[in-house]
Amino acid sequence: MTNGLENVVAAETRLSDVDGAAGRLVIRGVSLDTLVRDGTFESVAVLLLDGLFDADGPRDVAALQSALGAARAAAFGQVAAIDATILALPPVDAMRALVARLPDGEDAATALRLLAAPAVFLPAVLRLQQGLPAVAPDAALSQSADILRMLTGNHPTPEQTSALDAYLVTISDHGLNASTFASRVIASTRAGLTSSALAALGALKGPLHGGAPGPVLDMLDAVATPANAAAWLNAALDRGDRLMGFGHRVYRVRDPRADALKQALRPLIASGQVDSGRIELAEAIEAAALDILKTRKPDRPLDVNVEFYTALLLESLGFPRDAFTGVFAIGRMTGWIAHAREQALEGRLIRPSSVYIGPLPRAA
Numbered sequence: 001m002t003n004g005l006e007n008v009v010a011a012e013t014r015l016s017d018v019d020g021a022a023g024r025l026v027i028r029g030v031s032l033d034t035l036v037r038d039g040t041f042e043s044v045a046v047l048l049l050d051g052l053f054d055a056d057g058p059r060d061v062a063a064l065q066s067a068l069g070a071a072r073a074a075a076f077g078q079v080a081a082i083d084a085t086i087l088a089l090p091p092v093d094a095m096r097a098l099v100a101r102l103p104d105g106e107d108a109a110t111a112l113r114l115l116a117a118p119a120v121f122l123p124a125v126l127r128l129q130q131g132l133p134a135v136a137p138d139a140a141l142s143q144s145a146d147i148l149r150m151l152t153g154n155h156p157t158p159e160q161t162s163a164l165d166a167y168l169v170t171i172s173d174h175g176l177n178a179s180t181f182a183s184r185v186i187a188s189t190r191a192g193l194t195s196s197a198l199a200a201l202g203a204l205k206g207p208l209h210g211g212a213p214g215p216v217l218d219m220l221d222a223v224a225t226p227a228n229a230a231a232w233l234n235a236a237l238d239r240g241d242r243l244m245g246f247g248h249r250v251y252r253v254r255d256p257r258a259d260a261l262k263q264a265l266r267p268l269i270a271s272g273q274v275d276s277g278r279i280e281l282a283e284a285i286e287a288a289a290l291d292i293l294k295t296r297k298p299d300r301p302l303d304v305n306v307e308f309y310t311a312l313l314l315e316s317l318g319f320p321r322d323a324f325t326g327v328f329a330i331g332r333m334t335g336w337i338a339h340a341r342e343q344a345l346e347g348r349l350i351r352p353s354s355v356y357i358g359p360l361p362r363a364a
Helices: 032-038 041-049 061-081 091-099 108-129 143-152 158-170 178-188 193-204 213-223 226-238 256-270 276-296 306-316 321-346
Strands: 016-019 024-027
Touching (some): 024 032, 024 041, 024 256, 032 158, 041 143, 041 158, 041 321, 061 108, 061 143, 091 108, 091 193, 091 321, 108 143, 108 321, 143 158, 158 306, 178 193, 178 321, 193 321, 213 226, 213 276, 213 306, 213 321, 256 276, 256 306, 276 306
Antiparallel strands (some): 016 024
């Protein structure tokens, strides 16, 4: 038996390949570098969902962008029903509660609602929690541009839109992680895509999965200046604390998504749309942490993971840190839907075995 199902193959997939030893991520035959350089939320959604639905499924980028715009406008009708009980929840839980109100199904229309609605719900919840009115979607915009517009009330710059696209592309799919596996388990029962998405959202919010980027900023705040980095990091390790943004369950080398997001920050830095001091602090912490971890934990491959630069990128775009998991869910929704459909179309009911280690009945 393998604890945590380590190295157990639970599914065959055409969707993504994570090579932890080489530090490589491939999505439907396309490398991460190519996807981030050339892709958008819409183009990666078309890539991942290709062939998983009937003729009503996404056909091309322009058609999907138009359909998503209309679906966001329809989803905004749910915003009026957001009440004080929902607004008292953390943003990702509020978003999950609103997604639970969506109809279930296994068709392309359900998938489209699930792609569009969280992109509307999260900005609306964040604004309403601040006492601001929710901003209605602009169906003519791309998904990333409209998310930022609904969040801030202002049209984003091209650099901001490109940065969010890079993030959503980067985290669109990543093998059989905990939330994706949860999605496939539910899909194997034929419960429907909304049920699969809700299971995945529940798994994602855990701090060992998608709930970790926010604490990266807490670490930056605590370190405060580059000169403090080494002393603070050593003290944290002395206490037995985990350094947020370093290490990964699969990657034995640097997480390729970290470099993709670091690259995505550069146009924002060059155009003065990011606090350069914040970036310098992050780079000082990164350098110090890698040096310290190599010395103190030489037998463990601990390098920068996706969370480190996720935190910096989303902060620069105006998202509060308690909303980071919700933004992650918007991007990963595409992968969850694709895996759910793949499982429903080609897989069986997922029913693993267990080994009983409890007491046996006493002999008569």
